[in-house]
Amino acid sequence: xxxxxxxxxxxxxxxxxxxxxxxxxxxxxxxxxxxxxxxxxxxxxxxxxxxxxxxxxxxxxxxxxxxxxxxxxxxxxxxxxxxxxxxxxxxxxxxxxxxxxxxxxxxxxxxxxx
Amino acid sequence: xxxxxxxxxxxxxxxxxxxxxxxxxxxxxxxxxxxxxxxxxxxxxxxxxxxxxxxxxxxxxxxxxxxxxxxxxxxxxxxxxxxxxxxxxxxxxxxxxxxxxxxxxxxxxx
Numbered sequence: 001x002x003x004x005x006x007x008x009x010x011x012x013x014x015x016x017x018x019x020x021x022x023x024x025x026x027x028x029x030x031x032x033x034x035x036x037x038x039x040x041x042x043x044x045x046x047x048x049x050x051x052x053x054x055x056x057x058x059x060x061x062x063x064x065x066x067x068x069x070x071x072x073x074x075x076x077x078x079x080x081x082x083x084x085x086x087x088x089x090x091x092x093x094x095x096x097x098x099x100x101x102x103x104x105x106x107x108x109x110x111x112x113x114x
Numbered sequence: 115x116x117x118x119x120x121x122x123x124x125x126x127x128x129x130x131x132x133x134x135x136x137x138x139x140x141x142x143x144x145x146x147x148x149x150x151x152x153x154x155x156x157x158x159x160x161x162x163x164x165x166x167x168x169x170x171x172x173x174x175x176x177x178x179x180x181x182x183x184x185x186x187x188x189x190x191x192x193x194x195x196x197x198x199x200x201x202x203x204x205x206x207x208x209x210x211x212x213x214x215x216x217x218x219x220x221x222x223x224x
Contacts, residue, residue, distance in 0.1 A: 033211070035212075042214050042215075042216055043200075043202075048210055048211065050210075058210075059211070102145065102159065103145075103202075103212060105149070105157040105159065107156045
């Protein structure tokens with residue numbers, strides 16, 4: 001089944017403890033991105049990647065890192081999480097960007113930083 | 115940046131009723147998608163519809179790109195249709211991010 005898989009689905013952590021949220025897609029998509037969803041602010045893009053080893057900042061990149069060493073994987077890294085990074089996170093992928101292709105979203109990761 | 119406005123913000127329906135959700139956007143787009151966010155938070159892709167009309171079971175969508183709006187029709191609504199419906203667009207001049215509307219929160223009662 002074609003899908004975007006995020007892990008974990010739920011995570012509670014403490015301030016300052018490094019964590020990684022994994023994202024993997026099995027559709028050979030070139031384009032992957034991360035969003036966060038917050039009440040009143042909607043969904044905002046954190047980072048995106050147009051292909052292996054090509055990443056760029058979205059609207060809210062501060063406090064996050066990403067890497068794209070393989071086409072299928074696009075992990076989101078929080079080096080030193082803070083409570084304002086408590087949010088619902090989504091990974092998305094598309095065959096390409098901006099050229100007539102739709103995006104597939106993962107099931108989301110609900111992160112709480114205490 | 116591009117503005118995406120959805121209406122109505124909230125909607126309560128009785129099971130079996132029909133509804134129309136609207137999405138207006140302020141600039142040309144390469145991509146328009148409708149999503150359903152279920153009570154568990156998952157974003158389900160309903161339609162990829164930058165223009166034209168599509169149907170999938172009880173749901174259908176129409177986008178009139180020249181007039182910059184899209185409509186999502188839900189017929190014979192069921193309680194499982196409850197959740198938030200988002201319209202998201204990818205601007206034609208900066209195709210690297212989906213811009214989401216604030217959503218329509220739908221509650222279908224038995």
